Amino acid sequence: AQTVTQSQPEMSVQEAETVTLSCTYDTSESNYYLFWYKQPPSRQMILVIRQEAYKQQNATENRFSVNFQKAAKSFSLKISDSQLGDTAMYFCAFYAGGTSYGKLTFGQGTILTVHP
Amino acid sequence: DAGVIQSPRHEVTEMGQEVTLRCKPISGHNSLFWYRQTMMRGLELLIYFNNNVPIDDSGMPEDRFSAKMPNASFSTLKIQPSEPRDSAVYFCASSLGRLNEQFFGPGTRLTVL
Numbered sequence: 001a002q003t004v005t006q007s008q009p010e011m012s013v014q015e016a017e018t019v020t021l022s023c024t025y026d027t028s029e030s031n032y033y034l035f036w037y038k039q040p041p042s043r044q045m046i047l048v049i050r051q052e053a054y055k056q057q058n059a060t061e062n063r064f065s066v067n068f069q070k071a072a073k074s075f076s077l078k079i080s081d082s083q084l085g086d087t088a089m090y091f092c093a094f095y096a097g098g099t100s101y102g103k104l105t106f107g108q109g110t111i112l113t114v115h116p
Numbered sequence: 117d118a119g120v121i122q123s124p125r126h127e128v129t130e131m132g133q134e135v136t137l138r139c140k141p142i143s144g145h146n147s148l149f150w151y152r153q154t155m156m157r158g159l160e161l162l163i164y165f166n167n168n169v170p171i172d173d174s175g176m177p178e179d180r181f182s183a184k185m186p187n188a189s190f191s192t193l194k195i196q197p198s199e200p201r202d203s204a205v206y207f208c209a210s211s212l213g214r215l216n217e218q219f220f221g222p223g224t225r226l227t228v229l
Contacts, residue, residue: 035217043205045220091159103149103172104218106159 002027004094006107013082014115020067021077021110023092033095034068034075035104040088048090051075082114120221122208128227134196137224140189141210149218150183150193151207159207165191198228 003026013019025034036048051059051068058066063083067076079086092107121140129135141148149164163173165185173183180199185191195202205225209218 043223043225045207045209047217050217103161103164105161108158 002029002032002094002096002105004092004105004107006090006092006110008110009108010111010113012113012115013079015082015084017082018078018080019082019112021079021090021092021112023075023077023107025073025075025092025094027073027094027096029096031096034066035093035095036064036066036077037091037093037106038086038088039091039109040085045091049077079112084114084116086112087114088112120208120210120219122206122221122224124224125222126225126227128229129198130229131199132197133228134194135198135202135226135228137193137206137208137226139191139193139208139221141191141208142212142219143189145210145212145219146188147211147213147218148185148191149209149211150191151209152204153207153223154204162193195226198226200228202226203228 005024007022032053034051038046038048049059049061049064051066058068063080065078089109089111091109093104095104120142123138147166150162151159152162153159160175162175163183164171168185181195183193205223207220207223209220211218
């Protein structure tokens with residue numbers, strides 16, 4: 001079974017600074033995908049970034065980037081130039097390929113607060 | 117596209133009552149997922165469908181919970197009888213195929229008194 005662990009229940013950062021959220025996972029699969037989802041106070045779940053395990057290059061989306069360490073089974077999210085709108089709960093999620101039909105396993109989440 | 121639609125957005129009911137949550141996935145998506153979110157347990161997958169067929173319902177907590185997907189554009193999650201411990205936010209999500217992003221609905225906040 002796959003597990004996803006987010007060891008930081010809460011994080012805070014000053015506006016315009018950089019913050020890194022940690023995520024580790026455990027799997028025996030070789031083909032899988034990793035995601036970061038954002039859940040603001042509105043409750044809406046929003047995909048922030050995704051990473052395919054077979055790609056060595058770290059994914060980036062504007063101010064968001066990941067540090068994917070496959071051997072260490074680590075998948076951290078870096079938010080640069082933090083903005084007040086980044087305040088949200090962030091979930092790391094794992095999906096194994098094959099016949100899982102897109103089933104995601106989520107971590108427990110990290111609450112990020114961006115202070116002005 | 118309007119995105120994934122869930123109704124109702126909020127539901128308050130009394131213990132023992134039947135509750136039905138509804139979901140309309142994004143048109144063309146062939147996978148549908150029901151999640152439950154609580155402070156204690158986080159985000160849990162309850163059940164998911166592919167092409168209207170239930171694939172894995174191992175996350176359904178007990179027989180009081182049931183889910184159906186009679187067609188590609190509609191799914192229900194029913195709790196009968198409801199209990200206070202069922203209070204949570206229930207999300208529906210849909211995706212196109214196995215490798216694509218899941219799009220989440222706005223959720224239904226259920227309170228069982």
